[in-house]
Amino acid sequence: MKFLVGDATRPPGTEPRIIVHVCNDVGGWGAGFVVALSKRWPEPEAAFRRWHRERAGNDFALGSVQLVQVEPALWVANLVGQHGLKRAGGKPPVRYEAIRAGLALVRDHALRLGATVHMPRIGCGLAGGRWEMIEPLVAEELERHGVEVTVYDLA
Numbered sequence: 001m002k003f004l005v006g007d008a009t010r011p012p013g014t015e016p017r018i019i020v021h022v023c024n025d026v027g028g029w030g031a032g033f034v035v036a037l038s039k040r041w042p043e044p045e046a047a048f049r050r051w052h053r054e055r056a057g058n059d060f061a062l063g064s065v066q067l068v069q070v071e072p073a074l075w076v077a078n079l080v081g082q083h084g085l086k087r088a089g090g091k092p093p094v095r096y097e098a099i100r101a102g103l104a105l106v107r108d109h110a111l112r113l114g115a116t117v118h119m120p121r122i123g124c125g126l127a128g129g130r131w132e133m134i135e136p137l138v139a140e141e142l143e144r145h146g147v148e149v150t151v152y153d154l155a
Helices: 033-040 042-051 096-112 131-141
Strands: 002-005 019-026 065-071 072-080 114-118 149-153
Touching: 019 033, 019 096, 033 042, 042 065, 042 072, 065 096, 072 096, 096 114, 096 131
Parallel strands: 002 149, 019 072, 019 114, 114 149
Antiparallel strands: 065 072
C-alpha cells in the first residue's frame, strides 16, 4: 500500500485505474469526498442517485459496488459502506463488514480490468470510521490478491 499526499480524484498514469469511495445507503450525496468527485465528473453522482432510486429492482445494499466509467481508463467505484448519515445510538454510520464485502467486489473488477486502486482513507470522514480498522480490510481484500493500492491524503 502506497500513501501519497495529493488528490485522489487525479490518480496518475494512463493504465486502468479505479477510484474507490464510500457511499451511504440512504441515497445522500453532497458532502465529503463526493463533492470533489462531482466537480470532476457528473457520472458517478447521476449513476448513484439512479441506482438508489431504482433499488427495488437492483443490487443496491450495504456492501454493494457500482462501477462507473468516467474516462477511457478510469472508473469510480461507489461502495455502499455507510448506514445512514449520522451517529445512531453512539455508533458511527460506517459498516466495516460492508466495506470488506465491497472491497472484495472492487478486487474482482480490478483484476478483470488489470487496474490499480486509488482512494482517500475510505470510511474515515463522514462515515466516522477508524483507519486502523479499515487499512487491514484494504490489505486483505485487495493487496493480498495482487491489487496495487494507493491511499491519498490531502495536503
